[in-house]
Amino acid sequence: MTTVSEMNNCNLSAVLHSKQDLRIDETPIPEPNENEVQLAIGSVGICGSDLKYWLYGKCGRHILVNPMVIGHEASGTVTKLGSGVKNMKLGDRVAIEPGVPCRLCRVCKEGRYNLCPDIKFCATPPVDGNLGRYYTHAADFCWKLPDHVSLDEGAMLEPLAVCVYGCQRGAVSVGSSVLVCGAGPVGIMTMLVAKTLGASEVCITDIDDNRLTFAKKLGASYTVKVTTDDCQQLASDIRNAMTSAPDVTLECSGSDQSLKTGILVTKSGGCVVLIGRGSLEVTIPIVNAATREVDIKGVFRYANCYPKALAMVASGQIDVKPLITHHFDLKESLKAFETASNRDSSAIKVMIHCNQ
Secondary structure: OOOHHHHHHOOEEEEEEEOOEEEEEEOOOOOOOOOEEEEEEEEEEOOHHHHHHHHHOEEOOEEOOOOEEOOOEEEEEEEEEOOOOOOOOOOOEEEEOOEEOOOOOHHHHOOOHHHOOOOEEOOOOOOOOOOEOEEEEEHHHEEEOOOOOOHHHHHHHHHHHHHHHHHHHOOOOOOOEEEEEOOOHHHHHHHHHHHHOOOOEEEEEEOOHHHHHHHHHOOOOEEEEOOOOOHHHHHHHHHHHOOOOOOEEEEOOOOHHHHHHHHHHOOOOOEEEEOOOOOOOOOOOHHHHHHOOOEEEEOOOOOOOHHHHHHHHHOOOOOOHHHEEEEEEHHHHHHHHHHHHOHHHOOOEEEEEOOO
């Protein structure tokens, strides 16, 4: 166990030097600038994008060029205040919304700051992430946690915000029939958000029996195991499992085949939302979608969703704790990444604790 004095004098951080080269390095303890806070990081979850950077050195169009501190699903405790900070005090426990926009451009002023061309997002090259002992962040993108909400739950607000935003984009509401493709952490939380928003039935698909069993335990109305590459057949299997074609399909797996299936199975006049990330270019049945007026919508992170995600957790409407299946301390970060990437581990969400 690391002592408090040792923690105060060093800033151990998980630094990705190149693909499959993750090291625990000592980095400078950052000082907060104006309108920033310094945080002692508590919990950091491993995201699919973190795994892509670690395994391949890139995630989509973002490529790792120089060493970068990894991690963006985080929570911590305020240890210093920069000048101008009015909404925080020392000792506040917060969830960190990892993307800080310019606040001045047109999309920022329209409220869609997730699309800001100058946004600085944790662990998106060249911006460092927060898997370390200490980190500084804009105070207005830190969200205070109620006393009964743990730091682990605070870290889970980041992926939960993605799910909230995806359901908003799909206009999920009372009585909606919903299909969720992919029963990973985001897929399962998307299912939970859809049910919280009033969906009457939620079907979830995956290739893994364990994940489908877990999703069913947490409230999925139906589960469908993906056993074929035939999108028409899979669409038929899903229709047979549900009482009707879904109003909304929320694609969370990042599978190109899953996206095609979602378009085919969604009811005419419905909506398909791309939460997962597949190939940069993919062939889809676009004429089928167009002639049936199936809207296809993208999701890029989230905007104005942290307060809603926090309210869902704080009120008890959504319990994210069962999704956290594995725990590691900071010095075990490499083992944590290996566990998160190994299907045989049955990991759902792997959490790293920086204060141990």
